[in-house]
Amino acid sequence: MTDRLVADAAGIARAADLLRGGALVAFGTETVYGLGADATNAKAVAAVFAAKGRPSFNPLICHYADAGAAFADVVPNDAARSLAQAFWPGPLTLVLPRRANSSVALLTGAGLDSLAVRIPSHPTASALLRAVGRPVAAPSANRSGHVSPTTADHVVEGLAGRIAAVLDSGPCVVGVESTVLDLTGPPTLLRPGGIAREALEAVLGPLGTAAAGAAFRSPGLLASHYAPTLPVRLNATEVAGDEALLAFGPPLPGAAAAFQLSEAGDTDEAATNLFSGLRTLDTAGARLGLRGIAAMAVPDAGLGLAINDRLRRAAAPRG
Ligand code: AMP
Numbered sequence: 646m647t648d649r650l651v652a653d654a655a656g657i658a659r660a661a662d663l664l665r666g667g668a669l670v671a672f673g674t675e676t677v678y679g680l681g682a683d684a685t686n687a688k689a690v691a692a693v694f695a696a697k698g699r700p701s702f703n704p705l706i707c708h709y710a711d712a713g714a715a716f717a718d719v720v721p722n723d724a725a726r727s728l729a730q731a732f733w734p735g736p737l738t739l740v741l742p743r744r745a746n747s748s749v750a751l752l753t754g755a756g757l758d759s760l761a762v763r764i765p766s767h768p769t770a771s772a773l774l775r776a777v778g779r780p781v782a783a784p785s786a787n788r789s790g791h792v793s794p795t796t797a798d799h800v801v802e803g804l805a806g807r808i809a810a811v812l813d814s815g816p817c818v819v820g821v822e823s824t825v826l827d828l829t830g831p832p833t834l835l836r837p838g839g840i841a842r843e844a845l846e847a848v849l850g851p852l853g854t855a856a857a858g859a860a861f862r863s864p865g866l867l868a869s870h871y872a873p874t875l876p877v878r879l880n881a882t883e884v885a886g887d888e889a890l891l892a893f894g895p896p897l898p899g900a901a902a903a904f905q906l907s908e909a910g911d912t913d914e915a916a917t918n919l920f921s922g923l924r925t926l927d928t929a930g931a932r933l934g935l936r937g938i939a940a941m942a943v944p945d946a947g948l949g950l951a952i953n954d955r956l957r958r959a960a961a962p963r964g
């Protein structure tokens with residue numbers, strides 16, 4: 646059984662006890678729901694991979710209550726300190742050299758000599774991390790390859806019976822995962838996410854983007870990911886009567902079902918709605934026997950970069 650915990654003081658205390666005891670607890674953050682485990686407990690971390698059905702041991706992001714705690718496990722450089730100042734707490738993950746004396750289990754970082762660290766800004770996540778008092782490893786709380794969860798209901802749909810509890814803090818505000826930036830060499834964007842590239846460049850100057858070989862350095866960068874059951878078609882300029890429409894701005898006419906990401910064409914609002922939209926259309930598509938989801942184009946600016954990254958993976962050939 647998976648307990649549903651209300652995000653009040655008692656629920657947070659219960660979730661923290663479960664995590665400290667080695668159990669798996671999903672919790673809301675500003676990005677998406679994370680599937681948490683005590684990052685210092687290799688057995689608990691292994692259970693995360695099993696619950697998600699992850700095909701391999703991709704490195705997990707470690708979550709902390711504050712930058713001081715994070716920098717006790719990794720070695721910060723000047724760029725990391727500036728970015729922490731500007732964007733933490735918030736949806737930015739930094740990959741930095743792991744400290745030799747870090748108590749984080751090797752499995753959490755998939756045996757790499759670097760570690761990905763983040764300080765969530767959501768007050769419930771923050772209170773939970775303070776109560777646990779240890780780093781919490783947390784990938785998105787969904788079955789591997791599926792659409793990330795932005796509500797406690799989404800978590801239960803995918804992981805009921807596989808995890809001890811979900812701490813329900815309501816729908817996620819940002820809606821896409823954190824931006825992952827590698828700072829072990831020249832700053833390199835590994836995954837676009839909740840902090841826009843433009844915002845990072847305002848602090849750091851021009852950024853490199855992970856190119857060939859990045860999938861090795863960041864194994865989570867798999868082509869097919871975030872995938873609904875229905876096939877997804879990108880940059881739709883017309884839509885058929887047996888398709889579902891993922892709309893951005895004025896919707897194309899003629900779809901059997903439609904979900905509006907942002908009527909006003911706002912990429913922040915669209916990011917918030919993205920994963921709910923894919924799930925809603927998937928459900929409607931199954932009910933109505935539709936052949937696929939047609940997604941309208943979203944500009945690459947701001948959080949559009951993260952949205953397009955997720956949509957491209959949702960549309961990629963399934964492995
Ligand atoms: P998720 O599991 O959905 O939270 O995604 C975590 C992302 O961070 C994946 O793309 C991982 O491959 C990436 N990541 C985590 N740790 C590292 C690391 N040490 N080096 C490079 N990428 C990492």
Ligand code: MG
Binds near residue numbers: 784785793
């Ligand atoms: Mg994920």
